[in-house]
Amino acid sequence: MKRAFNLISIGRKGEMEQDSNNLRMPLGDHIDQLVAQMTSSWSQKGSRRDFLMRFGKVTLALVGSAVANSLPTDRRVASADHGSGCTDWKWCYMSGKPCACCGGSNTSCPYSGCVKTGISWTGCCIEPGGCGKIIDYQDCCASGPEYCPSVSCSCLCHNAGTQDWWCTGGTEMNYRCTLARVIGSCPC
Missing domain, CATH: 2.60.30.10 (Methylamine/Aralkylamine dehydrogenase light chain)
Known part of the structure; x- marks a missing residue:
């Protein structure tokens, strides 16, 4: 059974209104939409190269800390x-x-x-x-x-x-x- 919820947003003038498109949207679709909005917003602020650099740093930090304990000491x-x-x-x-x-x-x-x-x-x-x-x-x-x-x-x-x-x-x-x-x- 899919769960649905009402999405309430704030309009341009500040009044609360119900979004008719998202009235009965399943939770999974809402998460997909939220992730899409976040990545779209981030892509306007940074480049692919910037993303790869940040992703690489995080990945190396995680992998490096695990590998450091296995060095021959x-x-x-x-x-x-x-x-x-x-x-x-x-x-x-x-x-x-x-x-x-x-x-x-x-x-x-x-x-x-x-x-x-x-x-x-x-x-x-x-x-x-x-x-x-x-x-x-x-x-x-x-x-x-x-x-x-x-x-x-x-x-x-x-x-x-x-x-x-x-x-x-x-x-x-x-x-x-x-x-x-x-x-x-x-x-x-």
Whole structure:
């Protein structure tokens, strides 16, 4: 059974009048008409390109928030192994030589001839305040000893067990050290 209702509108002079065309219109038709009026009104104010831009932003925001949780981040919380000389909490998920111990810093390679790899991995470490931080690890590599000499490092970390070195691009690419930079928060 279809439901019908009376549509009352306000005329140009402000008096209320019944719309004879919509006197017994089903609810579904009324919704269709309302949507048609809204889209018609909106189309006069914006272009198709504007609509696609707004629709794309909303869609990416919805999809992006769902995809962010599935990114390859090890969310297990590790603590730094202070017995091996790795005293910085950012190195809790590292296996190798921290660049900060080798003449560089946690965010830059030790020499200008050293290059960052295009590949990185992440882990969650506990900072001194007790909250977890997501750390992005990236290897610094050398194309030859003259461009990035082998450095003597004051510490060697084995906190994450055996890890691959990510120096790619030919046989001359040699591992020098690993960068560790904070990129976000993980559960406290």
